[in-house]
Structure formats: C-alpha cells, structure tokens
Amino acid sequence: MTDLAERVETAIASVLARGGFTPLHEPRFAGNEWAYVKECIDTGWVSSAGKFVDRFEQDLATYTGAAHAIAVANGTAALHVALQLAGVRAGDEVLVPALTFAATASAVAFCGATPHFVDSEERTLGLDPIALRRHLEAVADSSKGACVHRRTGRPIRAIVPMHTFGHPVALDDVLAVARDFDLAVVEDAAESLGSLYRGRHTGTFGLLGTLSFNGNKTVTTGGGGAILTNDPGLAKRAKHITTTAKVPHRWEYFHDEVGYNYRLPNLNAALGCAQLEQLPGFIESKRRLYQCYAGAFATVPEVTVFAEPEGSRSNYWLQTLLLGEESAAERDSVLARTNDVGYMTRPAWTLLNRLPMYEGCPRAALAVAESLARRIINVPSSAGLV
Amino acid sequence: MTDLAERVETAIASVLARGGFTPLHEPRFAGNEWAYVKECIDTGWVSSAGKFVDRFEQDLATYTGAAHAIAVANGTAALHVALQLAGVRAGDEVLVPALTFAATASAVAFCGATPHFVDSEERTLGLDPIALRRHLEAVADSSKGACVHRRTGRPIRAIVPMHTFGHPVALDDVLAVARDFDLAVVEDAAESLGSLYRGRHTGTFGLLGTLSFNGNKTVTTGGGGAILTNDPGLAKRAKHITTTAKVPHRWEYFHDEVGYNYRLPNLNAALGCAQLEQLPGFIESKRRLYQCYAGAFATVPEVTVFAEPEGSRSNYWLQTLLLGEESAAERDSVLARTNDVGYMTRPAWTLLNRLPMYEGCPRAALAVAESLARRIINVPSSAGLV
Numbered sequence: 001m002t003d004l005a006e007r008v009e010t011a012i013a014s015v016l017a018r019g020g021f022t023p024l025h026e027p028r029f030a031g032n033e034w035a036y037v038k039e040c041i042d043t044g045w046v047s048s049a050g051k052f053v054d055r056f057e058q059d060l061a062t063y064t065g066a067a068h069a070i071a072v073a074n075g076t077a078a079l080h081v082a083l084q085l086a087g088v089r090a091g092d093e094v095l096v097p098a099l100t101f102a103a104t105a106s107a108v109a110f111c112g113a114t115p116h117f118v119d120s121e122e123r124t125l126g127l128d129p130i131a132l133r134r135h136l137e138a139v140a141d142s143s144k145g146a147c148v149h150r151r152t153g154r155p156i157r158a159i160v161p162m163h164t165f166g167h168p169v170a171l172d173d174v175l176a177v178a179r180d181f182d183l184a185v186v187e188d189a190a191e192s193l194g195s196l197y198r199g200r201h202t203g204t205f206g207l208l209g210t211l212s213f214n215g216n217k218t219v220t221t222g223g224g225g226a227i228l229t230n231d232p233g234l235a236k237r238a239k240h241i242t243t244t245a246k247v248p249h250r251w252e253y254f255h256d257e258v259g260y261n262y263r264l265p266n267l268n269a270a271l272g273c274a275q276l277e278q279l280p281g282f283i284e285s286k287r288r289l290y291q292c293y294a295g296a297f298a299t300v301p302e303v304t305v306f307a308e309p310e311g312s313r314s315n316y317w318l319q320t321l322l323l324g325e326e327s328a329a330e331r332d333s334v335l336a337r338t339n340d341v342g343y344m345t346r347p348a349w350t351l352l353n354r355l356p357m358y359e360g361c362p363r364a365a366l367a368v369a370e371s372l373a374r375r376i377i378n379v380p381s382s383a384g385l386v
Numbered sequence: 387m388t389d390l391a392e393r394v395e396t397a398i399a400s401v402l403a404r405g406g407f408t409p410l411h412e413p414r415f416a417g418n419e420w421a422y423v424k425e426c427i428d429t430g431w432v433s434s435a436g437k438f439v440d441r442f443e444q445d446l447a448t449y450t451g452a453a454h455a456i457a458v459a460n461g462t463a464a465l466h467v468a469l470q471l472a473g474v475r476a477g478d479e480v481l482v483p484a485l486t487f488a489a490t491a492s493a494v495a496f497c498g499a500t501p502h503f504v505d506s507e508e509r510t511l512g513l514d515p516i517a518l519r520r521h522l523e524a525v526a527d528s529s530k531g532a533c534v535h536r537r538t539g540r541p542i543r544a545i546v547p548m549h550t551f552g553h554p555v556a557l558d559d560v561l562a563v564a565r566d567f568d569l570a571v572v573e574d575a576a577e578s579l580g581s582l583y584r585g586r587h588t589g590t591f592g593l594l595g596t597l598s599f600n601g602n603k604t605v606t607t608g609g610g611g612a613i614l615t616n617d618p619g620l621a622k623r624a625k626h627i628t629t630t631a632k633v634p635h636r637w638e639y640f641h642d643e644v645g646y647n648y649r650l651p652n653l654n655a656a657l658g659c660a661q662l663e664q665l666p667g668f669i670e671s672k673r674r675l676y677q678c679y680a681g682a683f684a685t686v687p688e689v690t691v692f693a694e695p696e697g698s699r700s701n702y703w704l705q706t707l708l709l710g711e712e713s714a715a716e717r718d719s720v721l722a723r724t725n726d727v728g729y730m731t732r733p734a735w736t737l738l739n740r741l742p743m744y745e746g747c748p749r750a751a752l753a754v755a756e757s758l759a760r761r762i763i764n765v766p767s768s769a770g771l772v
Contacts, residue, residue: 033427222426222432223433251725253732256743257743261489267608268653
C-alpha cells in the first residue's frame, strides 16, 4: 500500500479535480456584492452608520431566529462584549474548550478574566458536557447562585461552547450543566453561521451568542462579527457599548460609560447583506462537498471524514479529516504533501493551554482534546468547489 | 443688531451658498475608490490581508514621513496598542487633555490605566505644555527614570497630546516636558492627517502616533486607523499584536501572547489608498474654506474663526468658530438655529472629566478647557465645499 499522504492527496484530487492552488476557504462573490458596495461609495455612506448596517442586523436576526443581532467589527469584539454583558469581570474564570481558536480565550483575557480550559468530545469536536460536569463536581462549589473554583477561590462566571468547524456542540447537556452550576452561557458561533441544533440556529441558545464574518468564514464582510441575543435589554446595551457609549443627542457629545469602537462600517455591512442572500446556496454546496469527500475517503481506512453530529444540521464550514490514533504520527507528512501540491490543508489549532500566556491557567483533564489535536486535518472547504 | 444666531447663519450661508442639508464633514469619493474596491471583490481579497493593506501602510509612511505605519481597525484600536507599546500598564496614570474625543481616554482605560486630565491652551486648542509643567512640578515626583503622582502613588507613564480639529499642539514644549518628567509621548493624531508642525507631520514626533480614518475624517476607509512609529522594533510588535500575535508558520496555529484582532480589512484599505491619492487636494480645499469663513465672519465681532497656530500648517479638519466669553451663553441658540436651517454644527465634546466614568480621575486646573468647551462651535468642513 502506498503511503497515507499520497492516498490522501489522491482522494482530495478525485473530489476537487482542478489544478493550481486550492485555498482552505475562500470567499465567493457571485451576487449583489458590487451593487451594494457601489451604493455605499456613490452615496458616501461607508462608515459607522448606514442602511446596510441596519439591514444586515435585521437580516441576521431573521436568518438565525434571534430576537436581536448587533453587527460589530469582528468575532473577537463580539465575544469580548458578550462576555462583559454576561457578567464576566476581572478576576473571574470562564470555561472554554482548549480546542478552539485563540480568540475564544483572548476575549476572556480582555475582560481581565482567566480562561479555565475543558475537554472536547469526539462526537461533536466541541465541549464535552459530561466531562465538564464531572470536572465541576470535583473542583467547584456551587451555591447561592454562584460557582466558585475551590483551589483558586475565583468565581467561575460563564461557559463558552464553541461550535467547532461549524458542528454544533451538545447544547442540551451544556445548558443543563450551566443551569446546575449557575453559569452564564455565551455561545461562540463564529464558525457555525447556518448550523442548526435540533432545528434551531446555533448562537441562539445561550444568554448571548457571537458570529464572525472574517474572510475565511462561510460568509464574509471583510472583517466583521455580530452579537445575537433574545434579551432586549442586553441587545440595547450591546449596541450602546459597541458604539462608544454615546448618549443620543442632537449635538452634545456625552458618553455615559467606557465604550468600545467596535462598529461595523456600512461598507462592510453592504458586503454582508449580499453574502447573506447567497448563504443557503453556500451551505448546500458545502454539504455536497462533505458527501464527495466522504465518498472519496471510503477507501482510505486510516481517515474518517467528520460528519455532523446526530440531531444537528451543520454548515460544514471546514471539512475535517480525522486520522486514526495509529496514523497520527503521519499528520505532518500529510500536511506537507497536500500543501506541496497546492491543496491548502491545516491541522487543528495548538491547544490553548499550550500557549505561553495560558500555561498557568486552570484546566481539566484534556485527553480527548489532545488526541483530536494530533489527528485533525482540515481540507479545502470553500462553497462552490462542487 | 440682529441676534448672533442669525448673523452666524448668514455668514455660513455666504460661504456655502447651497440649499438642503450640509453635513459637518462628509467623505468625498472622486478618485479610484470604485476601481480599487472592485478589484478586492473581483479577486476575493477583501479580508485581513492583501495588497491594499500593504500599499496603504507604505503610502501612509511615505506621506507622513514615519519610518513605519501599521494599519488597524480604527483610531481607538491604534491608540490602545500604541499606549501598550509605550509601556502603559494596569495601575498607571496617563496624561490626556480633558478637551478631546472620548476615545483618547477609552484607550487609557483599555490598558487598565487611569486618565489624568490636563488643560488646553487657546493658541492651539490642544494640551498646554506650560500649565502641564507647572502641574507636574506641583503633584509629581520624577526621579530614577520614573514619574510618580504623589497623591495616588501611581506611576504617570505617558502623555497623549491630541491635535484638536487638526491643529498641531505645541510639540516642542510638550516633548521637553516629557523628557524632563520621563514620560513617553504617544501622539493622538486622529484628526490631523496632513497637518505639519515645523514642517514635519504630526504623529511622528512621539514614540508612537496614531491616525483615524473614520467616516468623518479628512480621508476615510469606512472605519480604520494606523499606528506610526520610527522604531522598527515597536513597528514589528505593533503589527504582531494587532494581528492576533500569531507566529508565522506554514500551517501551525501558535500565538505567543494575547493579541488583538485589530486588522484593517483589505476592502477598507483599498478605499484608503484611493483617498490618500486625493489628500493634497482635500487639504487645499479645506484651507480655502478656512479663508472663506474667516472673510465671512470678519463682520461678526463675537466670533473668531480659529486659525492654525504659528509654526504649523493645519489640515483644518473641522472649521471652528470661537465665541467670545461674553457670547458663550448664546452657543446653544447658534447651534439650534444653524442645525434647524440645515447647516450641521456642533459644540466641542463634553470635557472628559465631566463624564460619569471619569469623575473620580485626577486632574489639573482646567480653566482654559472649560472656557473653550463653552465657546467652540464646529461648522460644515468637508473637502470640496469651496
């Protein structure tokens, strides 16, 4: 049998059937992008307010079923503000998966809080609620409406499930743990626009949820993000503190708290409106791509193409090859060969507890996350590939 | 004599000679904006990297004469990172004018530091270095390379001169105070792109300087900003921590510190490149507008049209009427009448020490800032009006 890297390359080639360089995920602008962006330039409305910002927020609320959507500069900004609105304060701890992009923990750090890393499960690639419950039972005291980490004495204020590569976390169980331990839930749905859990959009189950429209996401605004919530008071606060906390007045400049300049420019929102119109088609294409990869890799026994968890409908943001544990040592040769021939592939993120700034942070046992980090390879995933 | 509000309206009307609504400052897109933005959409390069980001940074460096320019999401982000790179840490104090936009102090707060408000001078509308020296002599101890506020015991780490409405602060004297009291200088040049002090561009005198390209600025990227510095090490650090602190690698995701997602999207940088090409023309137009207002108000003795300070060449970002102290009580009737008839005008910002979140912050005597805040009215100032 030829080596694994070669067989992975062959399987990818049988799906993509095109030469040259294939990015991991590139945007697709096949709709009204130019018309809407041109309108911004022609009217001069390119900046921090404008009709496309209002429309983008309305379109996001309609699409996700959230009562309110607040457009912001990017997904990190969305998560920073959502955590603050969920009550996270300096000196708190926040439960986050070790297997996630750096921004999940950065947003915690921006609040002056400490990430507390927990394990993931292979079934969803996301936070494992059973392991989490076991961990909290062992390390935390929950009473009088607050959860305290016994060893550090710090309040554990919130939990941030992240829907990895678009696949929904086991939200029912996560919400049950949060309820039992008095934790606020802020969903990091940066990767899961269009992904449903039991028929309902991810990011709408927690107190707040956040989206990202970075250039590598399913839809893009260049850079952008949004906060979702069903709570009108939180929505109002979110809009206020992401727009410099200026109190509306005909001419006075009065700000009633320290606010952020996290506004999404109208120019970027215009791109987002055009992209959202095409989202259903993008997701169909990405779901077809999964079927193609699954078929192509059926003859590669070392590799499982990751499938959406039961009860979920995933956007398949990034297609994921999961190597068997016995093939994990070949991950880097697969990455090298596929990138060498022009298929852009990448491993999972370095587990956040292994980054120097988080080395001293509290953490649960992370055996599954460690294993997944050794075995994940993302392969080209753009909408429109098949 | 008719009332002041009516005479101000008449003087403005004699300059602008156009009906309808005249915004305070609107962008002007008369160059390559379409071409560059369309190129981003056509090539798919809209997001956090791309040739327009590189070009915009190079164009900014060339135009300002700074050795390095780092494009970021907005002026607030630029100032936040510049302060951090200047050594501002939680528990420090930072000297900022009370008469400035809220972002100058927000950026200090984002570092966990406390703004320490100082007075402005009528000659420049900016920080008064003579009053500052007197204040520091009275309240601070400076020895062993550090300045300490005696009453609070906190280090006073930096000073942030802001070039109000585009008019350069008395930088020579500010730099002398900074040197004598061991303070880092971070110039908030958000309003002064194109303004020169003794022939050199504002924002290039301090350790770091910051620019803004918000929609109301002389040139706009929708939302955007930049950090200027002549120090190659600081420039490298600025780029690193504004782009999530990811260590470059072919496929690994490894971040070596808590970084920010403060990237300027390529889409917005494209707009900026086109705008910068037109900046010299914008400034000529804005300087002509000053001459027109100065002429029109020559017959209104209660009003001085603010002129660039000696030794400076200003971009005249916002044209400024300065009422005599005896006419300050009529400010609001002037604002109401001009806005009523469609000329958008506004007063100065509420002094920052009067905002609830900064009420307890240390401050110097602020007599001049208080007076200026009562007397300033900004009038329509867009490039292309005359």
